[in-house]
Amino acid sequence: MRFEDLLRPTPKGLYCPPGDFYIDPVRPVERALVTHGHADHARPGHAHVMATRETLDIMGIRYGEGFAGATQEAGYGEVIDINGVTVSWHPAGHVLGAAQIAVEKDGTRIVASGDYKRRRDPTCAAFEPVKCDVFITEATFGLPVFRHPDDREEIGKLLKSVAQFPASAHLVGAYALGKAQRVIALLREAGYGETIYIHGAMQKLCDYYVSRGVELGPLAPATIEKQAKDQFAGAIVIGPPSAFADRWARRFPDPISCFASGWMRVRQRTRQRGVELPLILSDHCDWDELTGTIREIGPQEVWVTHGREEALVRWCELNQIRAKPLNIVGYEDEAE
Amino acid sequence: MKSFADLLDRLVLTPSRNAKLKLLTDYLAVTPDPDRGYAIAAITRDLDILSVKPAMIRALVSERVDEVLFGYSYDFVGDLAETVSLIWPSPEAENPEADLRLSAIVETLQAASRSDGPKLVERWLDDLDSSGRYALLKLITGGMRIGVSSRLMKQALADYGAKDVTEIEELWHGLAPPYLPLFDWLDGKAEKPENLAAAPFRPVMLANPTDLEELARYDPADYLAEWKWDGIRVQVTAEKGVCRIYSRTGDDISGAFPDLLAAMEFDGAIDGELLVGHAEDGAIRAGTFSDLQQRLNRKTVPAKLQKQYPAILRAYDLLQDSGEDLRPLPFERRRERLERFVAALPSDRFDLSPLVPFEGWAEVAEKRNAPPDPVIEGLMLKRRDSAYVPGRPKGPWFKWKRDPRLVDAVLMYAQRGHGKRSSFYSDYTFGVWTGPADDAQLVPVGKAYFGFTDEELKQIDKFVRDNTIERFGPVRSVRAEPDHGLVLEVAFEGLNRSTRHKSGVAMRFPRISRLRWDKPPHEADRLETLEAMLE
Numbered sequence: 001m002r003f004e005d006l007l008r009p010t011p012k013g014l015y016c017p018p019g020d021f022y023i024d025p026v027r028p029v030e031r032a033l034v035t036h037g038h039a040d041h042a043r044p045g046h047a048h049v050m051a052t053r054e055t056l057d058i059m060g061i062r063y064g065e066g067f068a069g070a071t072q073e074a075g076y077g078e079v080i081d082i083n084g085v086t087v088s089w090h091p092a093g094h095v096l097g098a099a100q101i102a103v104e105k106d107g108t109r110i111v112a113s114g115d116y117k118r119r120r121d122p123t124c125a126a127f128e129p130v131k132c133d134v135f136i137t138e139a140t141f142g143l144p145v146f147r148h149p150d151d152r153e154e155i156g157k158l159l160k161s162v163a164q165f166p167a168s169a170h171l172v173g174a175y176a177l178g179k180a181q182r183v184i185a186l187l188r189e190a191g192y193g194e195t196i197y198i199h200g201a202m203q204k205l206c207d208y209y210v211s212r213g214v215e216l217g218p219l220a221p222a223t224i225e226k227q228a229k230d231q232f233a234g235a236i237v238i239g240p241p242s243a244f245a246d247r248w249a250r251r252f253p254d255p256i257s258c259f260a261s262g263w264m265r266v267r268q269r270t271r272q273r274g275v276e277l278p279l280i281l282s283d284h285c286d287w288d289e290l291t292g293t294i295r296e297i298g299p300q301e302v303w304v305t306h307g308r309e310e311a312l313v314r315w316c317e318l319n320q321i322r323a324k325p326l327n328i329v330g331y332e333d334e335a336e
Numbered sequence: 337m338k339s340f341a342d343l344l345d346r347l348v349l350t351p352s353r354n355a356k357l358k359l360l361t362d363y364l365a366v367t368p369d370p371d372r373g374y375a376i377a378a379i380t381r382d383l384d385i386l387s388v389k390p391a392m393i394r395a396l397v398s399e400r401v402d403e404v405l406f407g408y409s410y411d412f413v414g415d416l417a418e419t420v421s422l423i424w425p426s427p428e429a430e431n432p433e434a435d436l437r438l439s440a441i442v443e444t445l446q447a448a449s450r451s452d453g454p455k456l457v458e459r460w461l462d463d464l465d466s467s468g469r470y471a472l473l474k475l476i477t478g479g480m481r482i483g484v485s486s487r488l489m490k491q492a493l494a495d496y497g498a499k500d501v502t503e504i505e506e507l508w509h510g511l512a513p514p515y516l517p518l519f520d521w522l523d524g525k526a527e528k529p530e531n532l533a534a535a536p537f538r539p540v541m542l543a544n545p546t547d548l549e550e551l552a553r554y555d556p557a558d559y560l561a562e563w564k565w566d567g568i569r570v571q572v573t574a575e576k577g578v579c580r581i582y583s584r585t586g587d588d589i590s591g592a593f594p595d596l597l598a599a600m601e602f603d604g605a606i607d608g609e610l611l612v613g614h615a616e617d618g619a620i621r622a623g624t625f626s627d628l629q630q631r632l633n634r635k636t637v638p639a640k641l642q643k644q645y646p647a648i649l650r651a652y653d654l655l656q657d658s659g660e661d662l663r664p665l666p667f668e669r670r671r672e673r674l675e676r677f678v679a680a681l682p683s684d685r686f687d688l689s690p691l692v693p694f695e696g697w698a699e700v701a702e703k704r705n706a707p708p709d710p711v712i713e714g715l716m717l718k719r720r721d722s723a724y725v726p727g728r729p730k731g732p733w734f735k736w737k738r739d740p741r742l743v744d745a746v747l748m749y750a751q752r753g754h755g756k757r758s759s760f761y762s763d764y765t766f767g768v769w770t771g772p773a774d775d776a777q778l779v780p781v782g783k784a785y786f787g788f789t790d791e792e793l794k795q796i797d798k799f800v801r802d803n804t805i806e807r808f809g810p811v812r813s814v815r816a817e818p819d820h821g822l823v824l825e826v827a828f829e830g831l832n833r834s835t836r837h838k839s840g841v842a843m844r845f846p847r848i849s850r851l852r853w854d855k856p857p858h859e860a861d862r863l864e865t866l867e868a869m870l871e
Contacts, residue, residue: 142443143409144405144409144422144423145422147422147466161346165628182771209693244758244759247759248759250759254756255758266412267348267415267423268418272809274752276350277346310408311405312411314401314402314405314408326755
C-alpha cells in the first residue's frame, strides 16, 4: 500500500480514504478524529467526533455540549477498527488529553502526532514513541535556534523577579489550555504556595484540570475589589496574552509583563510584544527534541506539518531520512 | 558569566529607571570582585579588550552548522550574535557546573593577541550556555547597547554604597576597571579613594527651576543674573598639560572637541556652556542648538565640520585657578576672578556669559522672555555669596526658562506605551495643516509621550480606542478630520529645520500641555505658523 493511499493531506485536513475519516479537520466533516483540545485542531460542527475523554470534555467546555452530532471516547492504548482501518491512541505529552493517532492497514502504519513535546509535564501524560512507517511531525519550533531551557530555570527567573520587585504584580501571559495550568503546576513544584490569580477566561479549564487530578493549589479570580489595587502587589497573575495589552491589565500595581512561550527564545519577538520578563516555556518540542524523536522512532518517511517545515526537511535530508512538507493550512503558531 | 548574562537580558527589556537601578544594585551586592567591576565597564563600554569582527564569528559557526539551516535561522532571528548564541551546538560532554567567570574572559582578552581571537572564542562558545554566548558575542563585537547610561550606572553605584552620586562622579576619572578601590570604599572596607589623576572632574553645581511666586520670598539685591545659553553645560579643565572637557555628569567628551581642546592653554577649571560659533566684530556669535548637534555624538570630527562649526566656550564660573581651589569663595568673588581669567584667553574660543542688570523680580520675569539672542533659553539667578557646591542645593541658584512655544496640533497616531503604560495608548504623533485652505492635509510635526495627567491619559486612550481607523502592530491611526478629531496644545523649547521629517521641522522637547476638546481640528495651527518660529 502506498502511504498516500492510507493518509493524505486535503483542504479539509488529513484524510484516510479506506477508513473515511479525517484527523484534526479544519472544516466540518462527517467523521473526525481529534488529537487535542486546542482550537485550531479541535473545531466544532463535525457530525461524529472521536477523541480522548479529556479532549471531548475540553471541547464541551469551549464550545458547549452540542459541539458535535455524536462523540465517541477513545482511551490511551485503545485499538479501534474504523471501516477496516485500525486506529490506536497514544499520549502526546502536549496538554491534558493530547493523543497521537496511529493509523494502520495491511501492515502499513502512519502516526499522526498532532502537537507533542518530550519533556516532563506535571499536567499531562508523557509522550510515548510508537514505531511506524511514516511519522507525521509538527515543526512549530523547527529551527535549530529553538532549544528550550530547563523549565525550572525559567520558573526560577519568575520567582526571583517576584522577590526583587515586591511592590509589582507579575502578569504572566499564558495560553488558557495547557500552558496556564503547566505554569501554575511548575510554580507549585518550585515551592510557591501563595494564591495565584487567574483571568476569568481560565477559570473553567483550571477547574477541569483539578477535577482530573492535576494539583494547582490555591487559585483566585483576578477581579478587583473597589480601591484595593494593592491586593495584587507581589502577586502572580495569569491571563491570556491578549489581555495584558488591554484595559483589563490596568487594575494591577506597577505591572511587570511576562510571557510564557517558546517564542520568547528570540529577543526580537520579546521586544516587539513589550515583554519585560520572557519565560521560555513551550508545549511543543524544541529542535533537539524534534530531531531526537525522529531518530528514536526511525520511520521510513517523515511528513512535516505546521511550522518551519523547510528546516526540518533539510535536516532529514542531511541525515538520509526521506521527508516532505505536508502544507496543511489552518494550524496556527503557538499562542500568538 | 551566567549572572552577568542574566543581568543583561533583564536590563535590555526593562523600561523603568528605578527597576534598572534595582537590578544593578542587586547584581553589585551578590557579585564578587573583580567580576562586578568588569561588568560595569562592559555595560558602560569602558572596557579596552580585543575585539573581533562579525565575519570571524560567522566563519566559526559555519564549521559547526549546516549553511542552509544557519541561513533559515538567521533570517528568522535577524541578529548574528543572537543566532550564533542560540544555534551553537554544545559539545556532548557538557559541564554546566563549570561557570566561566566574566573576569577570566576579560583578563584573557586584555592579554590576547589578534591571532588568538578565534581559538579563544570557539572554546568559550563551547563552555557557555546560550545567554552566556550572547553576552560574550556582544562584548567582543562591541554591540553592547542596553539602555544604561554611564550616569545611571554611577547612580546605581551610589545607591549600592549609600553615597551621593556627586562623590562617584568626582572619583570616576581617576578610576579604571575593575574599580577595586571604589568597591572597597562602597563596602565600607577602606577610605574614600583619592582622585590622583591630573585634571579631575569636579562635581557640578546645578540650579532649581523657579517662578515669580517663589522668588518673591527672596531679596533681589542678594542675587546676580546671567543668561542661560542653549548649548551643553561643560567643565573644561587644564592642569599640568592635561586637558579635558567633561559633561555635567563627569563623562569625558574631549574627543569630540579637539579644536576647543587645542585652545585650552591655561591652568584651571572653567564651568561654562559649550556652543558652536564664529568670531564676528571682536565678539563670538553663537550658533543654534541644531548647529551644535552637528558636533555631538561623533567619534571623529572631520576638519570641515570643525571649520564650519567651531566649538567655543561661554564661561559661567571659575572653579580652579592654577593651584588655587576657588569653590569656597562667594560667587561674586569668583566672577571677578573669572573675568580676569577669560580676558587672557583666545577671544575666538572663549568668552564670558554677560551679567544681566535688573532692579526687581518683575524685570527679571520680563527679560527672560525677551532675550537679546535666540540662543538664550532663559535666565540664571545666583546668590552673590554662594559657594560652589556639588548637586542641586535649594536657594543659592535658580534657573528660570523662557515660556515654551505653543502650537495647536491634531492627534494623528497613537502608540501603546511600555511597562506601566503597556495597556494605554500613550505615545502621540500629531500634525498641523498644510496645503490650500479648502483642501488642507495634516502633516506630522512631532511626537510626545508626557505632559498629561493620569486622568487625561485615560481620556486620550478612550478617544484613541473609539476613533481608530487602522492598526499597525502597536500603532493606531485615529480619525483626524477638519471637523472630527482631537486637538492637542503642544509645548516645545525650540524648532529646528529637519530633512528627516516630511514637514521640514523638528521640535525640541515637545510635550502635551493641554487637551483642547473644545477646539475643532480645522482651527488647529498651520505649518506656516511653525515655519515662522524657525530659529
